[in-house]
Amino acid sequence: MTTLITKTVSKASVPLIILFSISLLIAGHNSPGGGFIGGVMFAASLSLLYVVFGLDHIKSVLNPDWGKWFGFGLLLSVLTAFGAIFFGYNFFRSSIKFIHLPLVGEIELVSSILFDIGVYFVVIGSLLYIFRKVGDDK
Template identity: 40%
Template sequence: MKGTNDLILKTTTTIIVFIILGFSIYLFFAGHNAPGGGFIGGLMTAGALVLLYISYGFKTMDRVIRIDFKNFIPIGLLIAVLTGMGSFIFNQPFLSQTDAYFELPILGHSHLATAMLFDLGVYFTVVGVTMTIILSIAADEGEEELSKQNG
């Protein structure tokens, strides 16, 4: 596909990725009260990132996004486990949650729960695992194609 004009793809991708990421954030924050949460929010974020990789190419995106997604996995697992263990501090069972209403500067009167912290761990883990798998498969496919061209 070298030499093709993919201006329409890149332009629409730029717009669509912001919509997907916005919806992903909405799903993440809605997760402790309504359907959604860290898992589906993480999948939506990974989908947006994959769309960027497909549209702009892996070399370009590796220069733009200098993140090793493998690091997201242990960070997410650590957040999830520490959230669950935090209940032990208050002599509660593992993964017990608490919630309250807070007055936040921009958001106003908001409901926050410790389940959101657990969802944050799930979110990071899902983004890390999904992107690692997809980018690994894409790298293997790229090496196969390169060996066919050279061989």
Template identity: 40%
Template sequence: MKTNDVILQTVTKFVLFVIILFSIHLFFAGHYYPGGGFIGGLMTSGAIVLLLLAFDIKTVKMILPFDYIKVVAVGLLIAIGTGAGALFFNMPFLTHAYTYAYLPLLGKTSLHTAVLFDTGVFLVVIGVTMTIIQTIGESE
């Protein structure tokens, strides 16, 4: 029987952007407030799961043509590279540097290299979660 899911698809097209904006907010709030790369990646993969529920695997593969295992590899490379970058400045592994800058529109902002490490964690979490969900979700 062909089911009618117009309401779900219409709601998804709107709610998806709210969830992704919230995950970006969580990602950048991570240093001083609750949040960070891990929970931001989980929220982004939640948005992709909502897309998979409302549409199907074929459409989502057309929208997001990523090989998620390669996303894991790139994320690990960024995270380890950020950690190893401290070795070039004669500092212990995973030491992070920060500075305060005056950016337009944002005012006084603290810039940390921990954000780059968190980007790696973000990509690893998205890749691992989507690989697990696609492996379980496929019927064959």
């Protein structure tokens, strides 16, 4: 059984941790971060909810099939890796485009972010699948 303070702090901190994991994902191709550590942060935030509120309560509120998340991420990563071959480049070649937005300025678009997003979903799906299976074991 957890306390009211633990439940309140976890409710407030989980959305912030998820936003931080997304910022790690986005910043990954230019600075430290990326899909792996962003996915670990996301999975850690949801595992905090599993611990604080209990597996049965979280399954009644949030019950996705984490195996499908894993499969989607793996498919996206593989398609990104082989995508360059369809355009006549080497395997895993990354493409960079710069676009100019009127109010924001110049933005760099990198195709490797799709690979990072795939890794993000693979890590989330695999870790939370494992956490849930271990928690279901009675």
